[in-house]
Amino acid sequence: MSAKAHYHDFCRVAPDVPVFAQPWYLDACASGGDWDVVLAHDQGRIVAALPYFYRRKGPFRYATMPPFVKMLGPYVLPEFRGVLKKEHGLLEELIKQLPDFAAFKQNFYPTLTNWLPFYWQGFRQTTYYTYRLYDLQSLALVEARLNRNIRRNIQKAQQQVRVVHDLSTEQFYQLNKMSFDRQGLPMPYSWAQFERHDAALAAHGARQLFFAIDAQERIHSAAYLIWDQQAAYYHLSGDDPALRESGAGILLIWEAIRYASEVLGLTCFDFEGSMLPPVERIRVQFGAVQTPYFFVWKYYSRAFELLEKLRR
Incomplete structure (x- = not known):
């Protein structure tokens, strides 16, 4: 062998x-x-x-x-x-x-x-450094540690959008690409690469998609959660640059955390980084612990x- x-x-x-x-x-x-x-x-x-x-x-x-x-x-x-x-x-x-x-x-x-x-x-x-929430078994405790700015963004978004899971992977990819386009960065993977990646995760029951859409059916934000037996990982995300003010991206992070806790029964949520100052600040405001690798x-x-x- x-x-x-x-x-x-x-x-x-x-x-x-x-x-x-x-x-x-x-x-x-x-x-x-x-x-x-x-x-x-x-x-x-x-x-x-x-x-x-x-x-x-x-x-x-x-x-x-x-x-x-x-x-x-x-x-x-x-x-x-x-x-x-x-x-x-x-x-x-x-x-x-x-x-x-x-x-x-x-x-x-x-x-x-x-x-x-x-x-x-x-x-x-x-x-x-990555950033992790380690005590998802007590979602109330996780929620209590949220920064007030995060709470405000979640409440603001909940008044404008609803969260669904049943839109297509093509729609996720396009929104994901918008975030790279907004930063002037090349897309790091092709649609074919993403499709192959998604198919493997779906076949093993190890991923969930989240979309925040408004009453006009516009997609404000999207998130892609994956997991194993130890942790859930906030793997990929994207926002429509014209709709970012709704706070939908923050809402989807919270919905992913809830899903990891209530549906998956996991105790750890990993943000997969980042080392970028604006991103790091958001992770900390969610109460995540700085974790070295x-x-x-x-x-x-x-x-x-x-x-x-x-x-x-």
């Missing part, structure tokens, strides 16, 4: 592999490249895994983050986390098995707090590193 096949079996029994690292999710997101995995064993069983996505640029092959994958990195079974001697050995085993790359770049899961074996092997690290990288090829610097 290939490492991928073993990894498929491992993910069926491992208790908390994030949705971003599930084989079916990586299959759907691997356009423009491919993914593979290295595995570490203890007493004959797989106890750690490091999936990675790679692309080619000319003669170079490099590992990076695929579209729609916020976090990846090593996964270690809970029983070995924090047991430093054992955890070090497992991470070292994974690193040694990585193929030859011009560069390796990954965002690690927040649950992985030990990147020391990567440091020993010449990798570098920058700390990023590691961006870890290494250049194996000096020529590839120079090429990337020139492109920037």
Whole structure:
């Protein structure tokens, strides 16, 4: 059996592999490249895994983050986390098995707090932050922590729009694209990529769409929630620039939080970042906790590193 096949079996029994690292999710997101995995064993069983996505640029092959994958990195079974001697050995085993790359770049899961074996092997690290609500089992407590500006925006939006789930993915994509257009940014994924991504999540019952529409059936805002057994993730969103004053985007965040709590029964809501000051302020106003995760990288090829610097 290939490492991928073993990894498929491992993910069926491992208790908390994030949705971003599930084989079916990586299959759907691997356009423009491919993914593979290295595995570490203890007493004959797989106890750690490091999936990675790679692309080619000319003669170079490099590992990076695929579209729609916020976090990846090593996964270690809970029983070995924090047991430093054992955890070090497992991470070292994974690193040694990585193929030859011009560069390796990954965002690690927040649950992985030990990147020391990567440091020993010449990798570098920058700390990023996501924002999380950890106590969704008490929605009343979450609501009590909302900033008054957030409360005001929710009440304002509720007077102008209603929330529905049954509009099309094409309509979501167009609204999502409007947000990038408003900022003068290129759309980071095509409709075909999004459609493939959405189909995989829908097939596994791991996504819900939210739309805020008014009495004229205009869509003010849209949100895309995904989840695994541990958390719900505020994955994608979009607003009509002409209708942003309604506060519908804030309302949809709250509706997604409610859905994660009341429908999914989850205890954690992850905003998936961001490091941008205006976005960070909104996350904090929802009462979210700043949660660090590691961006870890290494250049194996000096020529590839120079090429990337020139492109920037």
